[in-house]
Amino acid sequence: MIGRLNHVAIAVRDLAAATRIYRDTLGAEVSAPVPQPEHGVTVVFVNLPNTKIEFLEPLGENSPIRAFLDRNPDGAIHHLCYEVEDIHAARDKLVGQGARVLGGGEPKIGAHGKPVLFLHPKDFCGTLTELEQA
Amino acid sequence: MIGRLNHVAIAVRDLAAATRIYRDTLGAEVSAPVPQPEHGVTVVFVNLPNTKIEFLEPLGENSPIRAFLDRNPDGAIHHLCYEVEDIHAARDKLVGQGARVLGGGEPKIGAHGKPVLFLHPKDFCGTLTELEQA
Numbered sequence: 001m002i003g004r005l006n007h008v009a010i011a012v013r014d015l016a017a018a019t020r021i022y023r024d025t026l027g028a029e030v031s032a033p034v035p036q037p038e039h040g041v042t043v044v045f046v047n048l049p050n051t052k053i054e055f056l057e058p059l060g061e062n063s064p065i066r067a068f069l070d071r072n073p074d075g076a077i078h079h080l081c082y083e084v085e086d087i088h089a090a091r092d093k094l095v096g097q098g099a100r101v102l103g104g105g106e107p108k109i110g111a112h113g114k115p116v117l118f119l120h121p122k123d124f125c126g127t128l129t130e131l132e133q134a
Numbered sequence: 135m136i137g138r139l140n141h142v143a144i145a146v147r148d149l150a151a152a153t154r155i156y157r158d159t160l161g162a163e164v165s166a167p168v169p170q171p172e173h174g175v176t177v178v179f180v181n182l183p184n185t186k187i188e189f190l191e192p193l194g195e196n197s198p199i200r201a202f203l204d205r206n207p208d209g210a211i212h213h214l215c216y217e218v219e220d221i222h223a224a225r226d227k228l229v230g231q232g233a234r235v236l237g238g239g240e241p242k243i244g245a246h247g248k249p250v251l252f253l254h255p256k257d258f259c260g261t262l263t264e265l266e267q268a
Contacts, residue, residue: 001161004184008142008214010259018259025231026216027135048216050138050184055259075260077211080142082160082182097159124160125144125152125189126209 001090002082006132007052011065012075015044015057022046022053033057039111040064054111079118080127083134087115090131099123107133135224136216140266141186145199146209149178149191156180156187167191173245174198188245213252214261217268221249224265233257241267 012018015033023030031045040063046053056078058066068078084090087107095101100120110116110132119129146152149167157164165179174197180187190212192200202212218224221241229235234254244250244266253263 003182005139005142005182005187008139010261012259021258025228025233027227048136048139053139053214072260074256077214077261080187080211093161094159099159122208124155125146126206127144127211 001084001093002131003085003134004083005051006081006083006130006134007054008080009054009056009078009130010075011056011068011072011078013057013069013073015042015055018055018057018075019044022055028053035059036111041111043111078128079130081116081130081132084131085134087117087131087133091117094119135218135227136265137219137268138217139185140215140217140264140268141188142214143188143190143212143264144209145190145202145206145212147191147203147207149176149189152189152191152209153178156189162187169193170245175245177245212262213264215250215264215266218265219268221251221265221267225251228253 019030022028029047033042033044035042037059040060041056042059044055056065091101100123102118102120107115107117115133117131121128153164156162163181167176167178169176171193174194175190176193178189190199225235234257236252241249241251249267251265255262
């Protein structure tokens, strides 16, 4: 069912510092910051040859990553995102096997403009797992 | 400098359970377990179209991931591994920029039989970062 690893998301307090580390120290191609107020984050994309790293910085008072950063002040990997062909078919299969879909179970439009859903970390090896319709 | 994301490593207490989740629930291609006593882990590889997930289970009394799992009993992402062309050149550039290389700074032969080194998480956005010579 799952296909490509679409991205690894790393939450940080300071996107400019993360950009310096990945662009200047690690020599990667890093995008300009992209504010996504509807998701409560500003995002920077690190374009690797085979996948992306996405750095997330809190945006606004109700950012969904603020509490995570309070627990992980140095930053930390926040989630993995896998591509699926059909998000509703994936959801139905997962729910049928007892996996918990966060946020009511209906796919929402994610940060890339495609339908996504998030799976409960306790059901997936302690890892917050996003599925995105490719 | 960094190239492909070689793998995402997830530490778990129970490789068989992780295999069931990724093979049966997520429908991915999962290898048989590979004991690596010289690294203190048993590894299962999840082969995605563009990269790998590597599940690590402690092997032996002195496994380097045992304390990590004590802190993360559900499992958790342990590190990211990026490929580099020349591990010594990468090390020299990183040390020159003030980054800390773990374990004395000399590359060692890693789990894939290639030279690797690990970078201090506090210098890399709270993420334990492995470099592997491709």
